[in-house]
Amino acid sequence: MKPGLFMITGAGGNVTAFIGDHGVMLVDDKLAGDANFDNLVAAVRGVSTLPVLAVFNTHYHPDHIGNNDRFLAAGVMVIGVDGIDRLLASAKNGTKTPSILFTKDFSLVLMRGRIDAHHYRPGHTSADAIIHFPTAKTVSTGDLVVAANPTIDYAGGATIAGWIATLDEMLKLDFDTAIPGHGDAPLSRADVERFRAKLATFLDRARTAIRGGATKADLIARIRTEDLGWSWTATSWPAVRVDGLWAEAGGPK
Ligand SMILES: [Zn+2]
Numbered sequence: 001m002k003p004g005l006f007m008i009t010g011a012g013g014n015v016t017a018f019i020g021d022h023g024v025m026l027v028d029d030k031l032a033g034d035a036n037f038d039n040l041v042a043a044v045r046g047v048s049t050l051p052v053l054a055v056f057n058t059h060y061h062p063d064h065i066g067n068n069d070r071f072l073a074a075g076v077m078v079i080g081v082d083g084i085d086r087l088l089a090s091a092k093n094g095t096k097t098p099s100i101l102f103t104k105d106f107s108l109v110l111m112r113g114r115i116d117a118h119h120y121r122p123g124h125t126s127a128d129a130i131i132h133f134p135t136a137k138t139v140s141t142g143d144l145v146v147a148a149n150p151t152i153d154y155a156g157g158a159t160i161a162g163w164i165a166t167l168d169e170m171l172k173l174d175f176d177t178a179i180p181g182h183g184d185a186p187l188s189r190a191d192v193e194r195f196r197a198k199l200a201t202f203l204d205r206a207r208t209a210i211r212g213g214a215t216k217a218d219l220i221a222r223i224r225t226e227d228l229g230w231s232w233t234a235t236s237w238p239a240v241r242v243d244g245l246w247a248e249a250g251g252p253k
Pocket of ligand 1 (some may be wrong): 061143151
């Protein structure tokens with residue numbers, strides 16, 4: 001999609017592969033499992049024969065970093081935001097914690113360009129990383145930007161207000177292309193702006209619904225989302241997430 005930069009779709013979250021002169025750097029490593037891992041390695045091998053040197057983790061959800069164990073066992077550096085270790089410990093989903101944690105900003109210089117990782121505010125989770133490729137003017141967003149519905153993981157420290165603030169920080173970076181956590185194709189800067197606006201609209205509507213007398217039982221149903229292009233599934237809003245949205249949107253205790 002850009003010189004030396006590839007988006008790998010398929011089972012689990014999207015992966016970004018950056019090809020340096022001496023090795024490959026990945027963002028995320030897909031859903032756990034031998035077949036998913038083999039497909040990922042085959043996709044990387046399709047664009048480079050160089051070894052994988054490092055894997056960034058955008059966040060703790062297992063559809064994104066389920067193969068950390070395989071990369072760690074091979075001696076690959078796995079890098080995530082400080083706090084992802086606590087989320088993984090409480091999620092107990094079998095996913096291995098990165099070997100290197102950073103708090104705010106982390107840069108790697110491979111022989112063909114710099115890679116900057118940033119953590120801003122709790123958004124999709126409390127420990128989200130955005131990976132910026134300045135030369136390619138591209139960001140890998142993890143689930144901070146997705147093609148369809150967002151997952152608002154309040155149990156994992158999500159806040160919509162923090163999410164919006166994080167996207168505002170992201171939009172200060174120099175990029176024209178965003179690789180979303182889910183979706184079949186790269187997005188534009190305008191797509192990221194639209195996604196940010198949808199989140200703001202959703203939070204406003206939640207506040208309005210609560211002021212208009214919504215209860216926890218009907219809150220989600222009372223927030224219109226068709227015009228946002230979002231439709232929830234049976235697992236989108238477990239009680240813990242409704243409680244989180246209720247609290248964030250000003251619902252009484
Ligand atoms: Zn996620």
